[in-house]
Amino acid sequence: MTANITSLTDRSGSRALPEARRAAATASFELHHACAAAGLNLSALPSMERPGQVDIGWVSPETAAELTRMIRRTVxxxxxxxxxxxxxxxxxxxxxxxxxxxxxxxxxxxxxxxxxxxxxxxxxxxxxxxxxxxxxxxxxxxxxxxxxxxxxxxxxxxxxxxxxxxxxxxxxxxxxxxxxxxxxxxxxxxxxxxxxxxxxx
Structure with a gap:
């Protein structure tokens, strides 16, 4: 898992990232795999434009609808x-x-x-x-x-x-x-x- 997280952090252009960037990389990795496990076509990556943030990009209406249903089930x-x-x-x-x-x-x-x-x-x-x-x-x-x-x-x-x-x-x-x-x-x-x-x- 560490190697995969590291590969995500490399996308933002540094091997020795501040804590915020490392947190974003870890969160991206976990969200990406959670969505994949749930069958959601959503790619989460550390943002290159905003270091320390997670970029989930554009999603299809079907993915957005399914994500909405999952969130509503939790609440x-x-x-x-x-x-x-x-x-x-x-x-x-x-x-x-x-x-x-x-x-x-x-x-x-x-x-x-x-x-x-x-x-x-x-x-x-x-x-x-x-x-x-x-x-x-x-x-x-x-x-x-x-x-x-x-x-x-x-x-x-x-x-x-x-x-x-x-x-x-x-x-x-x-x-x-x-x-x-x-x-x-x-x-x-x-x-x-x-x-x-x-x-x-």
């Missing part, structure tokens, strides 16, 4: 959790962007303050004063705290790190809360909690 649990959340969000009347998978986690995106309050109540959080303006900074911070507490209790210890972004008169943007991302197991617990919530508020 199928995350994709299922994302889809389950999408369905339950819609069923509960939560006006949120569709959750998606990124780096193996479920990204929840951003939601309005009204939706955040709705979600908090569905998760068993306390009701706010009906006369309170949620966009007022102190009240928005209290809403974030209520949401985190309700989320943690409903997901059996799940951690949520929402960030409040106030409205902007200059760009005419409404106040929102960025929900961040959560692990797959927490996403499943969130979906289950919403599925068994008493009802829409």
């Amino acid at each position: 199928k649990e995350a994709l299922r959790a994302s889809e389950r959340l999408r369905v339950v969000f819609r069923a509960r009347g939560l006006d949120v962007a569709e959750p998606y998978v990124h780096h193996g986690r479920i990204v929840l995106g951003e939601i309005s303050l009204t939706t955040a309050d709705h979600l908090t109540r569905l998760l068993g959080g306390p009701l706010p004063d009906p006369d309170v303006d949620l966009s007022y900074w102190p009240e928005a911070q209290l809403l974030v705290a209520r949401l985190c507490k309700a989320f943690k209790r409903a997901t059996n210890g799940g951690f949520l790190d929402p960030q409040f972004h106030p409205d902007c008169l200059r760009c005419d943007a409404e106040a929102v809360i960025t929900m961040g991302s959560i692990p797959v197991v927490t996403a499943r617990r969130l979906a289950r909690a919403l599925e068994h919530a008493p009802g829409s508020a």
